[in-house]
Amino acid sequence: MRAADACPGVLRPHRAEDGAMVRLRLPGGRVPARTLRRLSDLAAAYGNGVLQLTSRAGLQLRGLPDPLPPAFVDAVTATGLLPSPTHERVRNIVASPLTGLHGGRADVSGLTRDLDLALIAEPALAELPGRFLFVLDDGRGDVLDLRLDLGYRATGPEGGQLLVGGPDLGLPVTAGEVVPTLVGLALAFAAARTDTGAWHVRELPAWVASLDLVPVPVPAAPVTGPAGTPLGAVGGAASVAVPLAMLTGPQVAAVEHAVGDGAVVITPWRGLVLPGAAGSLPALAEAGLVTDDEGAWAQLSACVGAPACARGRIDTTALASALVGRGTQLPRTHLSGCERRCGAPTGHHVDLVAPTLAEAVHAVGGR
Known part of the structure; x- marks a missing residue:
């Protein structure tokens, strides 16, 4: 058995070096602009004043008091972003960001809403690991490399392939079957993981093999910029x-x-x-x-680093600013304060792990 799942939420914050940190799930990444402003106001009033975007299209607020003031929790709840206290950490649904706006073979925004409601309606799914990820791809293939547990790739408005454990195994489904099938598989996974503590579908190969899945043709890689969605x-x-x-x-x-x-x-x-x-x-x-897409900041990402993280050995923010300030062209680069490489992109990139400032600037930006 592995250690208990410590993935944070609002009702179960993470205690970092810079104070408490909370994470908000936003299915499909969608949030009203007025709600974003309200969260920004809360970050200024209680935390470090910024909203941190996550690799699952969510938000984090950092530098908060520990323990969290009840007024802060009440204010976040009032935004409507915590529709289920029991399910707040399992609403991890990533969808193609441009779906319904531009391109794609189908609009999966409705499926995103329906899946979120269906997850909340199943009490047993409150026990899913906080790292368990649902992915809904509208056919363009932009989110298929996000290490999904369960997902769907549309091949048209009427249906596509349900995906299990990755983009290459699944089942054909109609659009109307997507949500109930995903929920059914999530319930089956929740039952299958009971004796193992598995966090992801790929950790239960025997269970995956029992589903009689078929190979799914992997689409050609979409044309994107370094920031995923073209800028x-x-x-x-x-x-x-x-x-x-x-x-x-x-x-x-x-x-x-x-x-x-x-x-x-x-x-x-x-x-x-x-x-x-x-x-x-x-x-x-x-x-x-x-x-x-050609700008230096578009090429650069980093973990939170020191002093906010106890594991961080460098100030990644200062290092990133130094690299951008040199004015030289950067390759796709990720800066990590320790060997965990938190937040590293899934695609090809230069990986700098806890070097000194001078070494990193030399390695990436030249003399």
Whole structure:
């Protein structure tokens, strides 16, 4: 048996070196802009003042008091982002960020909502591991490399392939079968993991083999930029990256101004898609958001590093700023404060693990 699942939520925060940290799940990455602003206000009032984007299209607030003030928890609950206290840590649903906005073979945003409601409705699924991941791909293949546990890839509006343990094994399903089949498999996994403590489907190969799955053709890799979703104007939307995934108050204000009462889509590559906001790209860039795939900040990611993390041996934020400040072209690069490599991208990248500042600048940016 492995150690207990310590994945944080709001009702079970993580105690970091910089204070308490909470994580909010946002199925499909969608959040109203006014709610994003409210969370930003809470981060300023109680924490370090920024919203941290996660690799599962969610949000983290850091530097919070420990224990959390009840007023903070009540304020987060009032946003509507905690529809089920028992299921808050298992609503890990990533969907193609541009679905229903531009491209793709089907709009899976409705399936995202339906799957979230179905997960919450099953008491037994509250026991799923906090790392268990559902992925809904609209046919473009952009989220299939996110180490899914259960997922779906649309081949058209009427259906596609249900995926188990990865993108290459699954079953053909109609669109109407997607949610009940995913829920049924999640329940079966929850029962199968009881004696093992497994966190992921791939840790139970015998259970996977019992499902009589068939090979699924893997689609060609989508055309994307270093930030996953191409940056700039995409089908009328504004697609931007957030430097080091740290969204500041002024940036949130610019985002809200760009979309008004609309919603924002957080991407699993720690960026934002703002529907209908392509005309606001200059103002978003002025606020410090990245609108160009060639920009240095679009090429760079990092773990939170020291001093916020007890394991971190370097200040990754300072190192990243030094690299960008050199003004040289960077390859896709991830900075890690320790060997855990938290937040590292799944694609090809240069991996810098806890070097000294001088060594890292030399290795990536040249002399």
